[in-house]
Amino acid sequence: MKTVKATLHADRPVTEKRLDEAIERGSMRQRSSLHAVSVGFTAPSLLIHFEDGSGVMLPVHLYPELDDFQPDDFAELMIGFAGTALCHEGKDLQISIAGMISASQPLMAMAASVIASRNGRQSSAAKAEAARVNGKKGGRPRKTDIA
Template sequence: MKTVKAKMQVDRPVTETLLDEAIERGQVRHTCAVQATTVTLLDSCLVVRFEDGSGVLLPVKRYPEFAGFKAEDFAGLKVGFSGTALCHDTRDVHVSIAGMISASESLMTVAASVIASRNGRQSSAAKAEAARANGKKGGRPRKVGVAL
């Protein structure tokens, strides 16, 4: 585990450059995060739709935060915190969408599979160079001294 020492924060005057940097960091963070756009109730499931048109069904009974909610309460449920949470101001409920998804074993299994597939396709410059060198030699060299 890497230890990072905290830096002493000194108040700096806000400049145009600092504002531009902050806006750029916010745009990068916005594109990397879960960005839900709508939430509706459909047959005892919350339908959460995202910016790209995809969506997910989350069964209400699995989330104790919604115990005691009635149909009109679900109608008052909104997407908040820049598309990362479901909020109901009257009932003072704020639930992370990523947390709700991570509570589902099946969705986490799918996510793990997708991540493994994506990571398996990545190739570093060193891997690419080794593959080219092995290709020039006729392919991957056989292991020597290994009993099969």
């Protein structure tokens, strides 16, 4: 685990360059994270829409936080925390959308499959070099049976 020491930069002046860098870091963080834009309720599920037009439907019964909700309460759910949580002001409730998705075993299995597929397609400089060397030798060496 990498340890990062916190530092206080209160004495550093804010320049145009630092402001532009901070805005760019924020934009990159927003592009790479979950960003929901709306939530709706169609019994018995919540439908959460994301910025790219995709969505996910989550059955309410998986979330004990929502057990005492009535249909009117679901209508008052809002997206908060920069698109990462569902919030209900009257019930003082904030639920992480990523946490809700992780409570669904089928969605987690699908996510694991997608990640494994994506990682399997990645090639590193070392893999590319090994492929070139093997190609010069006539291809991948054959496996030998050791008995």
